[in-house]
Amino acid sequence: xRTQDCVLxxxxxxxxxxxxxxxxxxxxxxxxISRSDWIVPLPAAAHAEIAAMLDALRKDxxxxxxLEPELFQLDACRAAMHRVRDVLRDGIGLAVVDRLALDSMSxxxxxxxxxxxxxxxxxxxxxxxDGTMLYDVTDTGRQHGLGVRGSWTNxxxxxHTDNAFAVAPPWYVSLLCLHPAQSGGVSRFxxxxxxxxxxxxxxxxLLGRLYEPFYFNRQAEHAPDAPKVSITPAFAFDGGKLRARxxxxxxxxxxxxxxxxxxxxxxxxxxxxxxxxxxxxLWVEFTIExxxxxxxxxxxxxxxxxxxxDADDASRKRHLIRLWYRGEGRPSYDG
Numbered sequence: 001x002r003t004q005d006c007v008l009x010x011x012x013x014x015x016x017x018x019x020x021x022x023x024x025x026x027x028x029x030x031x032x033i034s035r036s037d038w039i040v041p042l043p044a045a046a047h048a049e050i051a052a053m054l055d056a057l058r059k060d061x062x063x064x065x066x067l068e069p070e071l072f073q074l075d076a077c078r079a080a081m082h083r084v085r086d087v088l089r090d091g092i093g094l095a096v097v098d099r100l101a102l103d104s105m106s107x108x109x110x111x112x113x114x115x116x117x118x119x120x121x122x123x124x125x126x127x128x129x130d131g132t133m134l135y136d137v138t139d140t141g142r143q144h145g146l147g148v149r150g151s152w153t154n155x156x157x158x159x160h161t162d163n164a165f166a167v168a169p170p171w172y173v174s175l176l177c178l179h180p181a182q183s184g185g186v187s188r189f190x191x192x193x194x195x196x197x198x199x200x201x202x203x204x205x206l207l208g209r210l211y212e213p214f215y216f217n218r219q220a221e222h223a224p225d226a227p228k229v230s231i232t233p234a235f236a237f238d239g240g241k242l243r244a245r246x247x248x249x250x251x252x253x254x255x256x257x258x259x260x261x262x263x264x265x266x267x268x269x270x271x272x273x274x275x276x277x278x279x280x281x282l283w284v285e286f287t288i289e290x291x292x293x294x295x296x297x298x299x300x301x302x303x304x305x306x307x308x309x310d311a312d313d314a315s316r317k318r319h320l321i322r323l324w325y326r327g328e329g330r331p332s333y334d335g
Contacts, residue, residue, distance in 0.1 A: 015236040017211045021200060022242075026300060027193035028092055030281050038094045038284075040083050045076035047101060050113055054105055057112065064112045065133060069119050081120030084295050088121070088172050093301040094189050094284075099291035100176070107178055111321055114176045114293065121295065122172055122325035126333040127163075129221050137175065137320040139310055151322070154181075154310065159190060159277045159302040162324070164245035165216035165230045165254075168335025170324035174295045177288045181318035184308030190283040192244045192300055196235065198276045209269040210235040214262075215254035216247065221333070229254045234273075243299045248274060277302070288320070 021027075053072045062071075069078070080097065087095040097117075102110055111134055118124055127135040139154040151157075163169040199207040213231045220228070234251070236243045248270045255262045262270075276282070283304070288294050296303055310317045329335030 014211060014213065014233050015238060017208045017235075018196070018237045019200070019204075021197045022193045024193065025091060026093060026191055027197055028191050029194055030284050033092055033284065035286075037092050038087070038096050040080060040087070040095050040097050042080055042097055042099060043076055046074075046080050049074050049077050050100070051104070053113065053116070054109055057109070064108070064115050067112055067116050069116055072116070074116070074120075077117055078120050081117050085121045088295055088297045093191065093297035095295045096288070097293040097295070099289070100293065102178065102291045110176065110178065114174075114321060114323070117293070118174060118323045118325065121174075122327050123331060125168075125170060125324050125326045125331045125335070127170075127322065127324045129223065129333045131332065133323075135322040135324075137322050138317055139308075154184075154308050154318075156307045157305040158249065158274070159188070159246065159304045160248075161192075161244055161246045161298050161302055163221075163298075164234075164247040165218045165232075165250055166221070166334065167230075168326060168329050168333075169245065170298050170326050172295060172325040173298050174293055174323045174325070175288065176293045176321045176323075177290050178319040178321065179316055180287060180290060181308035182311040182316070184306050185318055186285055186287050186306040187294070188283045188285040188304040188306075189296065190277060190302050190304075192235075192242055192246065192302055194282055195273070195276055195302070196242065198279070198282070199273065202276065203269070203272040206265065206269040206272045207235070209265045210273065212266075214251045214266060215258055215260075216245070217250045217253035217257055219250065229257050241300065244302070246273075246302050 049072070053074070056072065084095040084097060087093070100110060100113060105113065115124070115134065124133060126133055135151070137151045140152045161169065162173045196207070199210070211233050213233050216230045216232065218228055218230055222228070232245055234245055251270060252262060308318055326335065
């Protein structure tokens, strides 16, 4: 592939490196937050509203993608989800709604409830070039590689942000757990503000390289004749907020696709970044439980998933439903 076949991503310009530590609530470490900071209980009134919504849909069905909150009485749900939105925008960037009563609804009904609640957070957008809106995260048995996202496998997924290579990554991402894994599948979360601060402290020269463009493998998520590689910085500060695009494996793959070596400083910067994110005081971890819904600010916080093993019973396989959110541009995949 020729480098001129790459695409310069819109909305991801290089910005000057921030040369001072970020001192906000968003720059947390494991010891400065607790479970109470990310758990958002779903009150009894919200459960009652959800039950009423399902009763209405059983009598007068509509396709999930046509459902809007305005069709139902959801004041308690709105209040809970606005708390989630506030945590994502201005808080620690991680929120877990605890939880949907899945035993009282079918899997399709759970999708519908999840879809409606998500609209209180931000506008929902496509997660694949073909327009897929509700995305199944489960092990399909396929080999992780070009065109096969890690979310369709059981492999370990190192710290990353979703869709880092895209023209318009989601602002927020969420996962509804229908079934957890039999073992493994542990999630970790870290603040990229804290990572940025530690990079500034330890590797300021290499932090500067992260503000310069890298080639990213686009994972075949594009039109057939579109460029297979994108180019964008890994870090940018825009309006006082971090806008990170973090996927070290896809950066290395991007250079392989174009047949060019990653520059020595770029390679060193990625290795330093991975070393910093390996510091266990930077992250919290837990295993998402059945019925819980996990939300994350996708530009400011990175997530990790350990390898997992499924139950032998296919009906009990690890199965999560993902939604993406973005409040600007078009709702299509590339915005």
